[in-house]
Amino acid sequence: MSPRTLYDKIWDEHLVATRADGTSLLYIDRHLVHEVTSPQAFEGLVLAGRPLRRPGQILSVADHNVPTADREKGIADETCRLQVEALEANVKAHGVPYIPLLDDRQGIVHVVGPEQGFTLPGTTVVCGDSHTSTHGAFGALAFGIGTSEVEHVMATQTLPQRRSKNLRVRFEGALPPGTGAKDMALRLIGQIGTAGGTGCVMEYTGPAVRALSMEGRMTLCNMSIEGGARAGLVAPDDTTFAYVAGRPLAPKGALWDAAVAHWRTLVSDSEAAFDQDVVVDLRDLAPQVTWGTSPQWVTDITGRVPDPAQARNADEREAILRALDYMGLEPGTPMEAIDIQAVFIGSCTNGRIEDLREAAGIARGRKVAQGVRALVVPGSGLVKRQAEAEGLDRIFLEAGFEWRQPGCSMCLGMNEDRLEAGVRCASTSNRNFEGRQGRGSRTHLVSPAMAAAAAVAGHFTDVRRLEIRS
């Protein structure tokens, strides 16, 4: 057999049929479902009289609409409550496994799936959510789909697909102190642009990727979609297996041994051909901060807001001018001179235990600056419990952060965690689009450490100058 990439191998293993027109039917092993993108899919199945083919291969949980404070009192917003109730009714009617809102395991789908061992190496994972790319950290082919495709998977456990291109990202060098997976992702997106990976599956390679924890790999793969790629991949290794071992839905005993033996073959062959190669040099990597309304508009913390006059063409100049106007920024302003009023630490990008440890290392013994509102929202109830066992909640609370219940929260503000117009936020989330965190809100994407540093300084500041306390 000719040399294949990791993507090729997973594709080949999931090929159900190739049709006369050349399109392929791909089998879907795992389907994550949440309340926002599923109601119309369930409705469509019922209207067509179609049963769910494999309800046991679904894991469902409400995350987008859920309150992150006083959850025990129910959901105050009526439309949010109705949507969560619709999910509960649908999963009950169709026999779909569901994690209830007040269960300790509840959380953001992309945190819960890996935590439960639902996400496994070599699987195909889909969800009506673009950040499904997160699960690529396990060497799973994982991508976001629309609601019609959610319905398609529920009915057939397959999706018609066209093969993506193979893009290899080679990170060269080791991560410098003060930087992490979020900075790697933002640097990459800044380099290739927000559409740089369109039509591709990106495989992340290099010693810095190997050195990342599973949490870091999930952060990196999560942001693949912000670089235009529906899916990102990291080949599974001992770090992966150590994370998966013993999780509730992971295989056990002899099945585990057989699984690991197979998973070890899930690497790109050394001679495999990639359609594109991108090299990202990490040796001069500094903590990253976005300044605009697209994740590609990013710079070093030591950098400045760009001058539209330096744009490559008229279209880019106009786009930068519009972004600076929306963001309320002047060209040439040093990033460290930009004041913030809000901080959000959480999301499927950076809401895991390691992210909270990183932020707590900065928050410990310091105080949130006057006039800054800072939220910490764990990615799941299990992350919250772990953090509390380690005393991280005390560190945050004593520093003046709010300690919340798990959910998507201010990443997109579908619940009440929204920003007012003009409020500037250092956010560990994934999108800085216009209006993303609330109409007129101004989002700057950063790592958890940089968000915590901004919270205590009241403006963006170079986390490399702060002592990390543990």
Added chain:
Amino acid sequence: MMPFTTLTGIAAPLLRANVDTDLIIPKQFLTTLVRSGLGRHLFHELRYSPEGRELPDFLLNREPYRKATILLSGPNFGCGSSREHAPWALLDFGIRCVVAPSFADIFFNNCFANGILPVVLPAESIARLAAEEGLLTVDLPAQTVSGASCGFRFEIDPTRKATLLEGLDEIKRSEANLADIEAYEARRRVEAPWLVLGGR
């Protein structure tokens, strides 16, 4: 799904890059349980003041674009969130065709599931179409977009084209492979037994 063959209509030029799905339909409208009714919220934050008044300068609040059925835009249209509410909102407003130099992958797929034709043309061609006076005609069988003084041919995957022309139910197409799906599942239970979860 509504078939798409030809369309003659008003084309609204929203010529900016990276129009994301948050911009097309913001979060506060995603709590809906149905597919319909999102048209009045299309581009909500560009279209209405915080108090809910129409912003007269915005393209879709001006004549003749209130009745646009074609949208012309910049590269990477539909990036970001996978929300199918974006094509639902476009469709409910009356947009059946989006012409852009490139599209984000998930949005592109979602269009076909809803009878919307995403047309890829070079930015220069789109600029010329935007400068046309009068209506544009999109002809899917002929694969052309044209106005009074210019016309351009576009490429489209033949399967995608057939799906739109006939308004095919994609699920029904996959159900035709039921025997293949069953054979695959039986084989996988032997080859990769660790993947078996509970359920039917």
